[in-house]
Amino acid sequence: MRTLVFIPAWNEADSVAAVIADVRERLPGADVLVVDDGSADETAVRAAEAGATVASLPFNQGLGAALQTGYLYALREGYDFCAHLDADGQHPPAEVARLLEEVRADRADLVIGSRYRAPAADGESEDGVVGDDYRPTISRRIGTSVFRFFLTLATRQRFTDTTSGMRAANRRVMALFSESYSPDFAEIESLQLAVRQGLRVEEVPVRMLERAGGSSFLTPVRSAFFIFKGMIVLLVGQFRPRRVGAER
Amino acid sequence: MSAALLVAAQDPKVHLTSQTRILAAVIAVGFMLMILELIRRNRLQERFSVVWFVAGLGMLAGAVFPGLLGFVADAMGVRDTNVALFSIILLLLLGLALNFSVIMSRQAAQITRLAQERALEKAREQAAGERNGDPSTAERSESDERRAKA
Numbered sequence: 001m002r003t004l005v006f007i008p009a010w011n012e013a014d015s016v017a018a019v020i021a022d023v024r025e026r027l028p029g030a031d032v033l034v035v036d037d038g039s040a041d042e043t044a045v046r047a048a049e050a051g052a053t054v055a056s057l058p059f060n061q062g063l064g065a066a067l068q069t070g071y072l073y074a075l076r077e078g079y080d081f082c083a084h085l086d087a088d089g090q091h092p093p094a095e096v097a098r099l100l101e102e103v104r105a106d107r108a109d110l111v112i113g114s115r116y117r118a119p120a121a122d123g124e125s126e127d128g129v130v131g132d133d134y135r136p137t138i139s140r141r142i143g144t145s146v147f148r149f150f151l152t153l154a155t156r157q158r159f160t161d162t163t164s165g166m167r168a169a170n171r172r173v174m175a176l177f178s179e180s181y182s183p184d185f186a187e188i189e190s191l192q193l194a195v196r197q198g199l200r201v202e203e204v205p206v207r208m209l210e211r212a213g214g215s216s217f218l219t220p221v222r223s224a225f226f227i228f229k230g231m232i233v234l235l236v237g238q239f240r241p242r243r244v245g246a247e248r
Numbered sequence: 249m250s251a252a253l254l255v256a257a258q259d260p261k262v263h264l265t266s267q268t269r270i271l272a273a274v275i276a277v278g279f280m281l282m283i284l285e286l287i288r289r290n291r292l293q294e295r296f297s298v299v300w301f302v303a304g305l306g307m308l309a310g311a312v313f314p315g316l317l318g319f320v321a322d323a324m325g326v327r328d329t330n331v332a333l334f335s336i337i338l339l340l341l342l343g344l345a346l347n348f349s350v351i352m353s354r355q356a357a358q359i360t361r362l363a364q365e366r367a368l369e370k371a372r373e374q375a376a377g378e379r380n381g382d383p384s385t386a387e388r389s390e391s392d393e394r395r396a397k398a
Contacts, residue, residue, distance in 0.1 A: 033371060053378070055371035057363045069364045073371060 003030040003100060004079040006070035008063055008165075009087035010037040013046050016087045020050035023085070026093040027100070033073055034087070037066040043087075063165075068181040075174040083168035091166045095206040099168035108202035110173045110194050112159070113166035116144070117205040139223040146227050147188055150234050155195040159203060163187045166206060172199055188230050192237045269311045276307035299344065 005023050009016050016034060023032055034047035038060035047054050055069055067084060074082035083100050085091035095113055102111040147162040165187065169177070176197055181190060194201050264272075283300050286292035310317055310333070321332035 031375075035367070048374070053371050053375045055367040057367045059363065061360050061363055065360045065364065069367055072364060073368050076368065077372070077375075 001080045001104070002078065003027070004033055004070075004074045004077070004082040005030045005093075005096065006033040006035055006067075006073065006082060006084045007047075007052070007087045008035045008037060008066035008070065008084065009039065009043050009047065010060060010063075010066070011039045011041050011043060012087035013039070013042040015089045016043055017046045017050040019085070019087055019089055019093070020047060020052045023093040023096070024051060027097055030083075030100075031079070033070060035066045035069045035073075037061055037063070064181055068178060071169070071174045071181070072178040075171065075178045079171075079174075081168065081170055082174060084165065086165045090208050092207060092209060095208075096166060096168065098206070099166065099204055102202060102204060103168045103170045106170075107200075109170050109199040110191075110201045111168045112161060112164050112191070112201065112203045113206035113208075114159075114161035114164055114203040115206060115208045116160040117203050139220045143223050143227050143230075147230055150231060151188060151191060154192050154234050154238055155201075157195055157201065159191060161203065162191060166208075189233050189237055192234060193240075196237070196240070196242050198242075264311075264314045264317075269314060272311035273308055276304050276311060279307065280304040299347070303340065 005027055007016065007019060007023070020032055020034065023030070032052040034044070034052045034054050036044040036047065036054055036056040038057050044054050044056050055073060057066065057069065070084055071082065081100060081103050083096050085093065085096050091113065099111045099113055102108050144162070148160060151159050151162050173194060176194065176199070177190060180193065191201060280301060283292065283297050283304065287294060287297055317329050317333060320336070321327075321329040324332050324335070326332040326335070
């Protein structure tokens, strides 16, 4: 069983090496791929030095395209499972390992790490896995609840962290996402898509950290635009044809 | 030309003077010549030129047969032919702009896939190099890979 952990990175030269080292320590059996999304800095060099395979997009294409590149690589190179996490150090690889366990155990096709969902009470939660050490800004909180509401409405499944960039997936998901993945609205539409295609999507509570480098791209105006765009995407997504049983 | 003038005279709703009609015809012909020239210089692909050529022909037809415009205005139920003219042009341009957005979206998707394919190719090369020419290394350990890189 081969596992690929891929890390989309755009100008993350400061943090990418540490994230790779951490992934290799916590997930010793996995191959690491960094998808360099047209970085202007040393991201690709640092990643290669840290021992990762690097897929460099020739110009910045956006997170969706970068993630799709990772899924495409995992699919083509015959990996059984894949996971991805952010390059800014917000996502502890130890938590990614827990997501991967879920797909390896075939409890779900796609597992999302949620920083909002309270850990399960059945002792599944390990040390430090609590959702409330994460303090989002107000505009992010509004966006989060709007998306949560509409995605739950659209999928009839409860999602708490719709924009989480920490996920684990099996080959069914790779096949789906490498074909159709919204280039500029990656996270939310992909969840809707996966559920509509009849895949089992599951959320697992995870602990996230403060970012090690870089800053959030969200300003209030951008957030409003982001929310508006997201709602259109979700609305249109509801009218896309279902292709039930994609490689199932 | 005199027949066309006669048509114009019979239809009081058309307000085009001979002067404007000649001007419009000249512009239309010049426009179509420009399109041909762009194609000849490989600055415009034939498949994108058809719609512009049709637009030029429409312009020419409007200049040569002013009655046509009145007829169209009647069919649209518009009293003022100028309003009919502008509405038609506006709708045409709207359609064209949308058409270009569709083409742009398709090309953006194609460019993205092209970039991804190139990135994957490079990554595969790098991974293959690290594997030291041994493709059946599904069970290889991370330390092997690290050593191969060093």
